[in-house]
Amino acid sequence: MPVKIETKPALLIVDVQRDFCPGGMLAVAKGDRIIPALNGYCELFRKKNRPIFFSRDWHPQETSHFEAFGGAWPVHCVMGSKGAEFHPALKVPEVATIISKGMNPSRDDYSAFDGVDDSGTPFPELLRRLDVDTIYIGGLATDYCVKESALAALRQGFSVTLLEDAVRGVDLKPGDSSKAIAEMKTTGAKTTNLSTIDLG
Ligand code: VGL
Ligand code: ZN
Numbered sequence: 001m002p003v004k005i006e007t008k009p010a011l012l013i014v015d016v017q018r019d020f021c022p023g024g025m026l027a028v029a030k031g032d033r034i035i036p037a038l039n040g041y042c043e044l045f046r047k048k049n050r051p052i053f054f055s056r057d058w059h060p061q062e063t064s065h066f067e068a069f070g071g072a073w074p075v076h077c078v079m080g081s082k083g084a085e086f087h088p089a090l091k092v093p094e095v096a097t098i099i100s101k102g103m104n105p106s107r108d109d110y111s112a113f114d115g116v117d118d119s120g121t122p123f124p125e126l127l128r129r130l131d132v133d134t135i136y137i138g139g140l141a142t143d144y145c146v147k148e149s150a151l152a153a154l155r156q157g158f159s160v161t162l163l164e165d166a167v168r169g170v171d172l173k174p175g176d177s178s179k180a181i182a183e184m185k186t187t188g189a190k191t192t193n194l195s196t197i198d199l200g
């Protein structure tokens with residue numbers, strides 16, 4: 001009998017907000033197409049009673065993240081705005097924890113690991129309290145917040161599995177998303193999809 005190694009997984013769904021989906025201020029092409037798969041992952045983690053986190057980009061009106069203040073991006077995901085809402089097709093269960101990031105007006109904070117929950121507790125601290133050792137990551141955008149979250153998780157000693165059928169990228173330059181996936185893999189991320197995932 002093969003020995004089953006127990007892991008303590010958590011799910012992180014990154015920035016599936018109106019502004020990153022078609023019709024939004026910083027729309028990722030076909031960004032909404034990953035939502036059914038994400039809902040499926042969510043259901044799976046809920047059934048297993050494993051922690052589920054939804055990060056959201058949550059910017060002040062004036063931030064060096066925006067073009068008008070020296071940054072790279074059009075205005076998007078301003079805290080409290082319609083565009084900052086989770087996409088309406090995304091099922092956010094009651095038990096999920098929301099992680100907000102990007103509130104500091106002088107930082108980009110692409111990574112959910114720079115985010116905090118509603119009481120201000122840093123995301124990595126929440127994971128440690130729950131004894132999580134493995135993070136499954138999907139969402140938007142592959143080449144920014146998903147990548148930076150995955151690399152931060154690996155740096156901080158977590159195992160990372162990328163949900164390959166549930167990520168989409170901005171591709172400011174063609175190929176950015178495939179490059180990002182390659183970089184996550186060479187840094188140590190594994191990959192899975194909804195038909196092959198095995199949480200034990
Ligand atoms: C993101 C660009 C700017 C993301 C956030 O969520 O990937 N990308 N802000
Ligand atoms: Zn942003």
